[in-house]
Amino acid sequence: MTKRNEIDPDTPLCCNCARLRRAARVVTRLYDDCLAPTGINTNQFTILGYLFRERGPLRMMALGELLAMDRATIGHNLKPLERDGYITIAVDKTDRRARLVSVTKAGIAKILEAHPHWVLAQDRFESEYGSAQSAKLRHMLDCAAEQHLES
Template sequence: MAGCAGLNSRALARRLTRIVDEALKENGVGLAQIGLMALIATHADDRMAALAARAGLDPSTLSRNLRGLEREGLIEIATVEKDLRRRAVWLTESGVRRLQAALPGWRQAQARIADLLQAEFLQEIAKASEKLAAYKD
């Protein structure tokens, strides 16, 4: 099993997440939360379906991950007036402040990871992720 791409990628993801989570600890967010907050911040008044697609999550997983952010007052989720079946999500002022406060720790973690794994290797991981995202059965 040592050569299993799935197991090795899961182990790598857990280790990388620990490094980033440690750097973000003082801001009260983890990698999953800051990642979603950054995606939300880059698309004002975002629709849930579009956010799920960009995050690579199914809608139920996205909703579960957003609940904590909403409970903490970092995001707001509301029904879209013109289409009551759709919901939009955006950062609150508190969410913007928390995201901005967490970015230096995130950058520090990224620099540490780049030192440990080399920037070229990280670029290859990103390319592989994009390639797999485009893969259809």
């Protein structure tokens, strides 16, 4: 057993963060590869999907909370979607400090175009990992995300 002030060479093998990030990179690569013909990536598809699901504008901070992204990261991810006309960002009339993000008709069209490619990625993942295991994984990941583990 390693003392607290010594480095354990097995740390990477038991590090939850390292394992989650490794899995996330592999899965993201699958989804990005499947979505590539549509010109959007997994993050962009997810953002458009949340905006479409809500059927109305979302405050940028609320969208960031749904995605577990800070203000700078969500802003960075929204720029290409705004540039390409898939979303609009407007000042909230009730709070001029806040920004409202809305999906446009072009954004909805992009979601409809990308959805079959997402289904392909989803099917590939579930055929390898199993549908029941995938459902359990989503539940476990949601539980982990809801722990609010910020330092």
